[in-house]
Each structure stands twice: as structure tokens, then as C-alpha cells.
Amino acid sequence: MSLLIVVLAAFACFALVFLIKQRQFSQPAIRLPYQLKQPFFSPSERAQLELLEQAVGGEFRILTKVRLADVVEVTAIPRRSTWYHATNRISAASFDFLLCDRQQLAPVCAVEIEEASEANAFLDELCEAIGLPLVRLTPRTAGSFDQVRAAIEQALARCPTTRS
Numbered sequence: 001m002s003l004l005i006v007v008l009a010a011f012a013c014f015a016l017v018f019l020i021k022q023r024q025f026s027q028p029a030i031r032l033p034y035q036l037k038q039p040f041f042s043p044s045e046r047a048q049l050e051l052l053e054q055a056v057g058g059e060f061r062i063l064t065k066v067r068l069a070d071v072v073e074v075t076a077i078p079r080r081s082t083w084y085h086a087t088n089r090i091s092a093a094s095f096d097f098l099l100c101d102r103q104q105l106a107p108v109c110a111v112e113i114e115e116a117s118e119a120n121a122f123l124d125e126l127c128e129a130i131g132l133p134l135v136r137l138t139p140r141t142a143g144s145f146d147q148v149r150a151a152i153e154q155a156l157a158r159c160p161t162t163r164s
Contacts, residue, residue, distance in 0.1 A: 060099040
């Protein structure tokens with residue numbers, strides 16, 4: 001008889017915990033703990049986008065915060081572990097800005113607001129390997145209309161296959 005009481009008590013405790021957890025999970029703040037990021041662009045990102053639109057907006061469509069994995073695909077690799085490693089390297093990284101052809105929306109040039117360094121050398125190598133010009137602007141040069149336009153034109157001149 002005492003064993004039955006212990007089993008019933010354990011079952012009651014389990015049921016009570018289960019119901020409490022279900023009630024907690026059904027609250028939207030716990031079930032979906034997300035909210036719209038405000039603001040989407042930092043003031044410096046917004047200023048840079050506006051400058052890019054003035055410099056090349058009539059010629060290209062400008063996309064922002066584009067994941068590398070949405071632009072670059074991993075080629076066939078015989079070993080699964082190597083494929084996963086290559087995919088992981090591009091899955092979380094993104095281009096600050098991507099200039100695309102207005103009609104086909106094909107990527108034409110990537111723009112990064114960051115000086116070249118050892119930490120971001122992979123992006124330089126990747127863009128060179130896939131034939132996508134990469135313009136690196138320092139925070140100092142990123143604010144100059146003439147320097148931005150000249151850097152983009154210079155990058156596109158080095159890789160004429162990206163222009164239609």
C-alpha cells in the first residue's frame with residue numbers, strides 16, 4: 001500500500017511540473033523570445049548606405065548585410081567534414097554592402113567598411129577566388145563621396161567580367 005502512495009505522489013509531482021512548464025511555454029515571451037531589432041541600421045551604417053546610394057545608386061542596386069552563404073556556394077568536396085568546414089566559414093559572415101546589377105540582381109561588387117587585417121583576410125581570398133571585386137573602405141575614407149566612387153570604379157576596372 002505504501003508503495004502505491006509513493007508511486008501516486010511521484011506521478012502527481014511529475015504531472016504538476018509538466019503542467020507548470022506547459023503553462024510557462026505557452027506564454028509568447030518565453031515560447032518566441034524575439035523582437036524586431038531597433039534600429040535596423042546603426043547611424044554610421046545608415047550614413048554609409050546613403051553615401052553609397054549617392055555615389056552608385058543609379059547604376060547598381062545596393063543590398064545590405066548580405067550573408068556570404070546567400071552569395072557563395074561551396075563546390076563539390078569529396079569529404080563531408082571538409083564541406084562542413086567550408087560551409088561553416090561562410091555561414092555566419094556577411095558583406096556590409098553588396099552592389100548588384102539592376103536588371104539581373106547579379107552581384108557585381110562587395111563593399112566592406114573595415115581595414116584589411118589578418119582577421120578578415122579570408123574574405124579577401126574568397127572574393128578573389130570567386131571573381132567578386134571587394135572594396136575595403138576605412139572609416140575615414142568611407143565618408144568621402146569621391147573616394148568611395150573612385151574605390152568602386154577602380155575595383156570594377158580590375159575585374160571587368162563582373163560588369164554587364
